[in-house]
Amino acid sequence: xxxxxxxxxxxxxxxxxxxxxxxxxxxxxxxxxxxxxxxxxxxxxxxxxxxxxxxxxxxxxxxxxxxxxxxxxxxxxxxxxxxxxxxxxxxxxxxxxxxxxxxxxxxxxxxxxxxxxxxxxxxxxxxxxxxxxxxxxxxxxxxxxxxxxxxxxxxxxxxxxxxxxxxxxxxxxxxxxxxxxxxxxxxxxxxx
Numbered sequence: 001x002x003x004x005x006x007x008x009x010x011x012x013x014x015x016x017x018x019x020x021x022x023x024x025x026x027x028x029x030x031x032x033x034x035x036x037x038x039x040x041x042x043x044x045x046x047x048x049x050x051x052x053x054x055x056x057x058x059x060x061x062x063x064x065x066x067x068x069x070x071x072x073x074x075x076x077x078x079x080x081x082x083x084x085x086x087x088x089x090x091x092x093x094x095x096x097x098x099x100x101x102x103x104x105x106x107x108x109x110x111x112x113x114x115x116x117x118x119x120x121x122x123x124x125x126x127x128x129x130x131x132x133x134x135x136x137x138x139x140x141x142x143x144x145x146x147x148x149x150x151x152x153x154x155x156x157x158x159x160x161x162x163x164x165x166x167x168x169x170x171x172x173x174x175x176x177x178x179x180x181x182x183x184x185x186x187x188x189x190x191x192x
């Protein structure tokens with residue numbers, strides 16, 4: 001798993017280094033003040049750290065609210081829940097986000113910090129179900145495409161989330177996609 005994470009990190013850094021100069025020069029002069037995202041989420045949970053034989057594939061939801069401070073910097077609140085036959089996991093995260101905007105699209109990266117909660121639904125003796133809550137942090141990024149003036153699609157969001165529940169560290173990968181509704185406006189259109 002550590003080799004996979006190293007490859008993902010190097011690939012994201014390489015793409016960021018190549019794409020950043022072009023997007024920085026092509027910033028759009030308008031952005032929404034608020035963005036509300038909701039959609040599907042897949043999580044590759046490192047469940048071996050708390051007793052499972054293999055990592056688990058969980059499906060669920062991801063929601064986020066983003067407040068754009070200016071055209072590039074934002075604060076985002078990210079919530080997610082994923083479910084399997086014996087597992088449930090939730091993440092409650094907040095952090096800064098940096099965006100590169102073009103005419104009808106946006107690339108973004110963010111750093112997230114908060115809490116993670118894992119629940120294992122197995123019966124052991126008289127107890128049925130165990131729950132662990134711990135710190136969580138991570139980062140990632142994604143690509144949004146504007147469909148209509150107030151509706152966008154999150155084509156892809158990929159995040160690495162490092163969690164710590166049951167006294168063990170988990171290295172998780174989360175992929176999300178969905179719809180974004182935007183409200184308000186900052187910036188201005190350039191004069192012709």
